[in-house]
Amino acid sequence: MNGNRTAFLQGLSKIPGLTLVTDSAELKYLAKDRTGTGSESAMVLAEPESEKQIQSIVRLCREFQVSIVPQGGRTGYAGGASSSGNDLLLSLHRMNRILELNPYLPSLRAQAGCITRSIQDYARKEGYYFPVDFASSGSSQIGGNAATNAGGIRFIRYGGMRNHILGMKAITGTGEILETNGEILKDNTGYNLKELLIGSEGTLGIITELTLALTAQPPESVVLLCAHSTSGDVLELLAHCRRSGLDLHAFEFFNQGCLQKVAEHLKLDLPFSNPVPYYSLLEFTLDNASEEFLESGELFQLCFEALPASSDSGKKKFWSYREGISESLSAGPVHKNDISIPLAGIPSYLDQLQQLLEQRFTDLQSYLFGHIGDGNIHINLKPADGSLSTLDFHDQCRSFDQANTELIQSFHGSISAEHGIGTLKKAALLTVRSETEIQLMQSIKATFDPDWILNPGKIFDRMQDSGIK
Amino acid sequence: MNGNRTAFLQGLSKIPGLTLVTDSAELKYLAKDRTGTGSESAMVLAEPESEKQIQSIVRLCREFQVSIVPQGGRTGYAGGASSSGNDLLLSLHRMNRILELNPYLPSLRAQAGCITRSIQDYARKEGYYFPVDFASSGSSQIGGNAATNAGGIRFIRYGGMRNHILGMKAITGTGEILETNGEILKDNTGYNLKELLIGSEGTLGIITELTLALTAQPPESVVLLCAHSTSGDVLELLAHCRRSGLDLHAFEFFNQGCLQKVAEHLKLDLPFSNPVPYYSLLEFTLDNASEEFLESGELFQLCFEALPASSDSGKKKFWSYREGISESLSAGPVHKNDISIPLAGIPSYLDQLQQLLEQRFTDLQSYLFGHIGDGNIHINLKPADGSLSTLDFHDQCRSFDQANTELIQSFHGSISAEHGIGTLKKAALLTVRSETEIQLMQSIKATFDPDWILNPGKIFDRMQDSGIK
Incomplete structure (x- = not known):
């Protein structure tokens, strides 16, 4: 910080209509995200209601060299919305108006603080569909998304x-406003x-604001829950879906550990009488292709x-x-990875991951689930039993991450498919992206x-000029 | 240029295996693109066959401060591949290998110099589809695309x-190689x-290389050619298609002037007995929705x-x-605009455009066509009769562009939907993008x-440090 904290807070309080929170108990809670x-702690929370207020905040923060942590629903898994101690937290939650529906595209213009579900509900009510959806849709914000x-x-x-x-x-x-692209579908005017x-x-x-493309409501669909003896069968099922011309809405998977946890947590019956290592969950359009698919011999060969x-x-x-898996794992320590692998490599990657865990990390219990149809797997680790100290658990997770990063790189995969880098993957980023890329x-x-006031210390730390050619 | 031209050319000739062209007649032809x-003229043409050769070229050009103009099929409409006189032209045409098909995604890895049509043909032969397509697919290159x-x-x-x-x-x-994303669908590791x-x-x-997403072959389709009395009817037909749940593959349009030109040029019969101001060309999946659509009363109300x-x-x-329109207009002077407008505003924009042309530009004949379903219209201008000198024609086009840019901005549209900025739209870019954006x-x-050696003078000119805050 540059200058006087009191003067900075006074300056903030002079921004017309701006709501500020300085209560330390509240700040303590808000300084962290889901991770x-x-x-x-944090210095202060600002809850702006307009772009103009945000511009004033940014300019003041620049003058006093105060870091700004923009916060949506704080539902991220990478530490991207957490405070470093003396920051201004900038919550978008008061900027939550749906501004305009354009039925020609169709599209919806909305402020960044809108809850994802409110966007989905509004679209559905108007006869359209907003298809970006996840377990945290009820609390995540569209700007954070x-x-x-x-x-x-x-x-x-x-x-x-x-x-x-x-x-x-x-x-x-x-503090400058950027307004890009608007409601046009095509715009090649300089860098995007x-x-x-x-x-x-x-x-x-x-x-602060987004114009979102909506789609037509999805067609009628079927959900299929499948039990598999091998991960290879899961991938072969995906290939069979593609060959069958199935209109897939989702192709998810989870392992036996996840099923057990979620059934206990939500008090659900187990869907199958015998446990198997892997399960897949498919959703697809009910049409001629799906009727043939459901009767196909391949389906019965690939599924138990x-x-x-x-x-x-x-x-x-x-x-x-x-959808209940993440929540069912949240009691006690949990370490999350969110990786992607080119589809052809997934069975082999999963085999090698299994070997790695069995040979070097017997104190860790792995829970694998995710969007396997996109090549995207969430690896969640928990202590295998109660005897592992929290410190030892985190040490082991760090070692695992290093080994897993190497494994992912050998498959030309990604260490963060959809969760981002935040603070938790910063070290790994430096090993997977080239020096040229980091410098760019x-x-x-x-x-x-x-002045590096916007969410500094996220994605990467500031390197001094010597590091940049 | 920094240093000795002979020394630079000697340096180039020492790059192992690199083909160079210095023949001035050939360079004269290659120094221009379709515009x-x-x-x-240009200093030299280099035809590299590998990334390594390109890296050597870039490093040498940097040392001697020689500008590089990368060239694909030179089919652009914005002057983006044209020489400024003393440049090194870098043609990608020898880097034209298709490298790998991945049937899981499906995707195709190919070198940048592959002709668009060769990518389309390869995909089709393997049972897939590469859907990016235009009139110049037979000569444009995938890297240029x-x-x-x-x-x-x-x-x-x-x-x-x-x-x-x-x-x-x-x-x-x-001269550094960037390798980004590869064959994974999801990758949130830092800035994209x-x-x-x-x-x-x-x-x-x-x-130099792309991994392209392929899709399934398109379903069986119908093409519908429609005649309309007003542009409003064209847009209402689009809305009717959307309401009918039609699976549109294309929604194109052209005006009467275009139809006349193309029919003359290609010696085609006129499709309708009476001329009308506007025509639309639709292609859509043959399914239940399309059968109902083809029988619908609205279709007959909206089409002559x-x-x-x-x-x-x-x-x-x-x-x-x-598809024959562009070519049919290419004899004699022609001035091209490629604009997009939010769909809801198109009828009103077309009315005002018509007024502008009738009131201020009676010496210009306008030919309108394009991808109106995307809000994208190509405005082509030619002299209305033979009496307008080339100089006067270009003067009038410049005045028209200024007035049209203002009009487009009032509709929150784009001055370049898909053709880019190149050299021809540089001046307009400065009026439609904010100072902040240009500086960024x-x-x-x-x-x-x-060192601003890559295609300098395209999109924008270099502004001196004073211009960048």
């Missing part, structure tokens, strides 16, 4: 946030700054058992096995935010 | 190049440099006449009315290419 990492380029369970059919952002308003680290801001985790600009559901309640129950990113950061 | 603008974020006639169903680039290799202005390079018109990096074609030859003939772009340019 529980970061500092126990854009800042992290969120993916989710419908990616396989619709893509993620990047595919649904037509226009964006954002405020840079110098919008695409750069998507997934930049609040380090290049504070996203396969249960279809076409009623709303049946589909919901099957989905709860998948650092320089782009300095371009949008010359 | 015919730019210089009559990426560098300009090309759109085309299937955008409405599949999106453009941006939607089909999974991974990219490119060489920056310092690939998205930034798409559409950057060779100013940030020389694209509507002719369906479902045979290959019939569809091809209807498409030739649309300039600074990003300097980050990737500190």
Whole structure:
């Protein structure tokens, strides 16, 4: 910080209409995101209601060299919205208005603080569909989704946030407003700054408004819950779906450990009489192709058992096995990884991962689930029994991450498919992206935010000039 | 240039295996792209066959401060591949190998110099489909398509190049190789440099290799050629298609002037007995929705006449009315605009455009056509009769562009939907993008290419440090 804390807070309090929170108990709670990492404190929370207020905040923070942590629903898994101790937390939650529906595209213009579910509900009420969806849709915000380029369970059919952002308003680290693209589908006028801001985790600009592409309501669908003896069968089932011309809405998977946890947590019956190592959950359009698929010999070869559901309640129950997993793992220590692997390599990667865990990490219990149809697997680790200290657990997880990063690289995969880098993957980023790339990113950061006040310490730390050629 | 031209050319000739062309007649031809603008000469043409050769070229050019103009098929409409007189032209045409098909995604890895049609043909032969398509597919290169974020006639169903680039290799202005994303669908590891390079018109990096997303073969389709009395009816027909749940593959339009030109040029019969102001060309999946649509009362209300074609030859003939337009206008002077407008505003924009032309530009004849379902219209101007001198024609076009840019801005549209900025739209770019945006772009340019040797003078001119805050 540059200058006097009291003077800074006084300056803030003079911004017309701006709500501030300085209560330390409240700040202690808000200083962390879902990961529980970061500092126990922050300097102040600002709750702006307009771009103008945000511009004033940014300019004041620049003058006093105060770091800004933009916060959406704080539902991230990478520490991207956590405080480093003396920051200004900037919550978007008061900027939660849906502004305009355009029925021609169709599209919806909305402020960044809108809850994801409210966007989904509004679209559905108007006869459209907003397909970006995940377990945290009830609390995540649409601006945070854009800042992290969120993916989710419908990616396989619709893509993620990047595919649904037509226009964006954002405020840079110098307090300037960027308004990019708007409601046009095609715009090749210079570098696409919008695409750069998507997934930049609040380090290049504070996203304040989005124009979102909506789609038609999805067609009637079937959910199929399948039990598999090998991960190879899961991938072969995906290939069989593709060959069958199935219109997939989702292709998810989880292992036996996840099923046990979620059934206990949600008090659900086990869907199959005998446990198997892997389960897949498919959703697809009910059409001629799906009718043939459901009768196909390959389906029965690749699945130990396969249960279809076409009623709303049946589909919901099957989905709860998948969507309840994260929550069922949240009691006690848990270490999360969110990786992606080119599809062809997945069975081999999973075999090698299993070997790695069995040979070197017998104190860790692994829970694997995720969007396997996109090549995206969430690896969750917990202590195998109660005897492992928290410190030892975290040590082992760190070692695991190192070994796993090497393994992922050998498959040309990604160490962060949809969760982003935040603070938790910073070290790994330096090993998976080249020096050239890191330098380009650092320089782009300095371009949008010359004083490094926007979410500093997220994605990467500031390297001194010597590091940048 | 910094230093001795002979020394530079000697250095080039020492790069192992590199083919060089210095014949001035050949260079004169290659110094221009399809727009015919730019210089009559260039210093040398290099035809590399590997990334390694390109890295050597870039480093040598950096040492001697020689500008590099990357060239694909030179089919652009913005002057983006034209020489400024003393440049090194870098043609990618020898890097034209298809490297690998991945049937799981499915995707295709290919070198940047592959002709678009060869990618389409390869995909089709293997049972897949590459949907980015336009009139110049037979000569444009896939790397140039990426560098300009090309759109085309299937955008409405599949999106453009941006939607089909999974991974990219490119060489920056310092000769470093960037390898981004590869064959994974999800990758949130820092800023997405690939998205930034798409559409950057060779100013940030020389694209050398792409991993392209393929899709399933399109379903059986119908082509419908419609005659309309008003542009409003064209837009209402689009809304009717959307309400009918029609699976649109294309929604194109052209005006009466275009139809006349193309029929003369290709010696085609006129499809309708009476001329009307506007025509639309639709292609959509043959399914239940399309059967209902073809019988619907709204279709007959919105169209003066509507002719369906479902045979290959019939569809091809209807498409030739649309795809032959550009070529039919190419004899004599022609001035091109490629704009996009939010869909809701199109009828009103077209009315005001018509007024503008009738009131102020009676010496110009306008030919309107394009991808109206995407809000994208190509405005082509030619002298109304032979009496207008070339100089006066270009003067009038310049005045028209200024007035049209204002009009487009009042509709929140884009002055370049899919053609890019190149040299021809540079002046207009400064009026439609904010100072903040231009400064950010300039600074990003300097980050990737500190010596401004990659296609300098395209998109924008270099502003001196004083211009960048």
